[in-house]
């Protein structure tokens with residue numbers, strides 16, 4: 613496994629692979645890797661001849677500077693996990709390498725970015741599009757892998773690929789959960805003992821709401837989750853929306869869409885967690 617810090621070196625390595633007619637897969641990450649990331653890497657290794665993983669905490673997607681400062685960074689541990697998973701190339705650039713000058717590009721994702729995370733994290737998806745497009749230009753992967761925990765991010769990246777007409781196929785992979793149901797996230801490392809214990813209630817109420825949804829209206833199901841989450845003293849709900857899984861627009865009735873997903877963002881103490889559940893697909 614090669615660990616690379618420069619874009620020029622990365623481009624020359626992937627060019628060699630492409631010349632040898634090898635397929636190239638990319639897993640973009642911000643590091644602090646966990647089993648969820650490794651599930652993406654496993655899939656990338658299985659489906660491509662060369663697996664590239666980027667590890668870069670991208671400053672332009674953080675609207676809150678304290679969140680950026682608190683984001684966990686574990687490069688040595690990440691490299692060891694990636695080596696074990698069979699990754700070929702790890703790209704770990706410094707900020708100056710990715711942003712030698714400010715990226716002034718402004719993407720427009722319309723209604724996709726005006727819901728859920730959009731209003732709570734202004735500029736976030738623009739920053740995600742900036743870094744992911746830079747990575748796509750550098751690696752030119754055949755396939756790129758993203759986790760479905762960031763449900764809205766996957767939709768935005770698909771839209772970006774469409775707008776930029778990039779020849780990459782986006783592969784979305786299911787959420788990986790802890791044994792008790794909590795969706796795996798690098799942010800979970802920041803939960804203290806009480807927060808970690810109570811954080812499980814997010815997935816618990818989402819799972820219960822799926823059973824509940826079998827007999828109840830969409831509005832009742834939404835209220836069920838909001839009310840139960842609202843009862844947990846250390847939670848502060850940003851949103852729980854039940855949306856069309858393609859357009860991300862809220863739906864009013866179960867019959868309004870073929871693909872229906874419930875997406876939640878909730879502060880557990882100081883740590884903002886997101887999760888989602890598929891009601892219908």
Ligand code: PAF
Pocket residue numbers: 640641642668670673740743744762765
């Ligand atoms: O999902 C993430 O970890 C990040 O948003 C991504 C896609 C690596 C871009 O920085």
